[in-house]
Amino acid sequence: MGGLSWISDEWIKFFEVSYDGIIIADGEGRIVYINPASERLEEVDKDYIVGRLARDLEEEGIYEVSVTVKTLRERKPVSLMQYKGGKQLVITGIPIFEDEEIKWVYINERDVTELNKIKRDSEEVKAIAEKYKRQLEELQVREEAKSEMIAGSKAMEKTAALLERIAPTDILVLIEGESGTGKDVHARWIHRHSLRKEKPFVKIDCGALSETLLESELFGYTKGAFTGASTTGKKGLVEAADGGTLFLDEIGEVPLGLQVKLLRLIQDKVFVPVGSVEEKTVDIRIIAATNRNLKEMIEEGTFREDLYYRLNVVPVKLPPLRERKEDLFYLIEYFLQKYNKKYGFHKKIQNKAISRLCDYNWPGNIRELSNVMERLLVVVPKAAIDAGDVETVIGCRGEEVIRTDDDEEKCYDEAFGEFEHYYLKRMIQVCKTNGELAQKTGLSASTLKRKLRKYGLRAKDRTKNEP
Template sequence: MAGVPEMFHDDWKDFFEASYDGIIIADELGRIVYMNRAAERLEEVDKEYILGRRAADLLEEGIYEASVTVKVFRSNQKETIMQFKGGRQLVITGVPVFKGRKIKWVYINERDVTELVQVKRDKMAVMKQLEKYKKELERMKKRNGEENVLISNSHKMQENIDLLQRIAPSEVSVLIIGESGVGKDVFANWIHEHSLRKDKPFIKIDCGALSESLLESELFGYEKGAFTGASQKGKVGLAEAADQGTLFLDEIGEMPLNLQTKLLRLVQDNTFLPVGGVEEKKVNIRIIAATNKELEDMVEKKLFREDLYYRLNVVPVKLPPLRERKEDIFDFIQLFLKRYNDKHGYRKTISQEAVNGLYRYSWPGNVRELSNIMERLVVVTPKSEIDLADVVQAIPNYGESGIKTIFEQSDSYLCAMDAFENEYLKTRMSGCRTIKEMSESLGLSESTLKRKLRKHNLRFTSRVKNDFGGQS
């Protein structure tokens, strides 16, 4: 069988002419001695005008803007250049073929990458758009979750929600007042998300979580070398980071008096002086503040600046505690049950008795406590259905809180005792499987227990486990 060179000796030009890529060959003097049809097409020239001419001359005459052949002869190695011809983008590679130490031939390959580059650009554009959609979807999910929290059957809360919808698009300062856990940060973020600054930063700082010196440097930033241990590059403060957006000052009642003067300037003029700085900085921010304290009392006691209070308190929003909006508890239970089922991959349900038990609790920690308890119930409860016994176990002070609520709501001694007996029987009933078991645990006869259950319209449901692990 003949060797490969012998086989293809007469056909190499046919192979080159069949190539989709442009192929050019230059000799040892840099003269173009071969150009296939694809190269003519890509360079938009007549090869008869090119053949026999030196690449350096074509470059000098301006026929070529750049010449890979010239570069190869200069470097004695493989070279690649990028060129634009007739609206097409070409990648041109020149490979030297040596005879001894001298270049004998230069093999040049021209590839049209216009479509490939466009596909890459389109892909990048699509990825960028997908990232934009992803962020928007995350924002929508977050917004939907927060708007669910804002849905309320309470008249007091509905008034607040109506107020928020009116003030959100404005630039007015807002002071959110309420106990810890009522959702002040959720409402602050809701205002930002429904304002004209929604696409700009929302920056939160907890004024009660930092020492005075650290709070000042975090809020206003500092210049390099401002104090011992300071970064030599300085630091941008949160007020500057919030430029064009919203600055949320949580627990504003905890801010030291010394810093209140500096904050007043920021609120009034949108200007501040970084720690160790000599030049003021100006920002464009909207300020929302929140507190669980009575700022008016603090003003009277000289613990809070009066002028700062009035600057912050342009529109006050007072959020009632959960115990004063109990009609919302049922919706919150369903909201958090779904949220934590989705988060942890469960499909837990909750019994009506457990819902009633959660409703009767006084919720000193407000919505935050309810959210935490619901997550605990979803994760810890071994059964598929959360019942009253799980609720009592999940809330350590459930009984104490329940008793306190009964005493507060009862008008007379007899009513209080009657309500207490009702709650007591419900709690003990959830931990027993039979009437007999419950009567023995309480030290009552079965007839007495049955009479008391009938009095409170409580029906005992037997939950004895059968041989298959179910309940009968």
């Protein structure tokens, strides 16, 4: 290593044990040193390399492109990517100057094969993770659709499927249903699963304000627009919803005079603040809801026909709870879990109590059911809510769960059989395992098996995997 006499033996020892390949060439491009790592990476013998010119080695094909030659030519640090024996190498040449002339070229070689493999594996893992994340999000959407907003009846499953299709779009939605059927919940669900979910969701109850106040709340006003107005003016809810969703609850309560302005907003996304003559443009999605029959209002002359057809692009009709009592099992279980979690309880509800809840007509719909379930869990001091507790809260006294036109012509056994069939069918949907089904129904395993066979029902066969 006479050419490297200027380097101490200690430094040479460092070079010899380096994991990276190290090559040193002189100012003419003659290789004067190559360490063991470089021999391994280049798959060459140092006795064949040391003392030779880099350009000759390049011509012989030892190097596809010589970093030494390229560094001497460009007179600046150079990095190349080369493949040797299935290995991917990053090779960097650094010129060392003396009196403005290149005295030495220091070459460092690093095997990045494993690093790139790890990077590729990481990208594959990331892609798989993203795939499962999307699948989990889709499952979450479906699970949410079975909770407070949507339950398990066929009618509501169709509604869930409809909402999944329209949520990512900007199409206008009109939600119709009695008070308490969940119009607000549906509107918020649509927003949360839309492309505007990161933007505001702004709700206004159109029936809670007078015409003047409703107009100023919706469209805002300029300073001094009316007596008592703010001296600086006020931004309205329409403008506050810019980029997001505006939910017009109880749209049927909007006075005729203001319906014209709403029509312009829906058609052109343009409005004029109270007291101003300048139009403002917004980018909003509009969802409307009503508990009134808008077609009847059109005939009465209290609702504009053109506004109705602008609103009624995608109608979502929510049936009252009394017309979808099969959903009660899902909803009772949902609210039981919700309020147990909220208050840190572990309470249960007996089967007869569930039957009493199913007997009730629920004029207040899901909102009333939610309130009743919360009240039962908080007020009842026992660990298990019974039928008497339910009767105390809602006073239901046996309005039948199942009604048919010929009930009065049926004997007791036939009528009871219908209810038992219906009851077991719904409990199968609620319970996660056969053991839970037996526990909640209060039936022994053998009795349960016999009754399921009687009605041609099959329980969820999950107990095989239970410990």
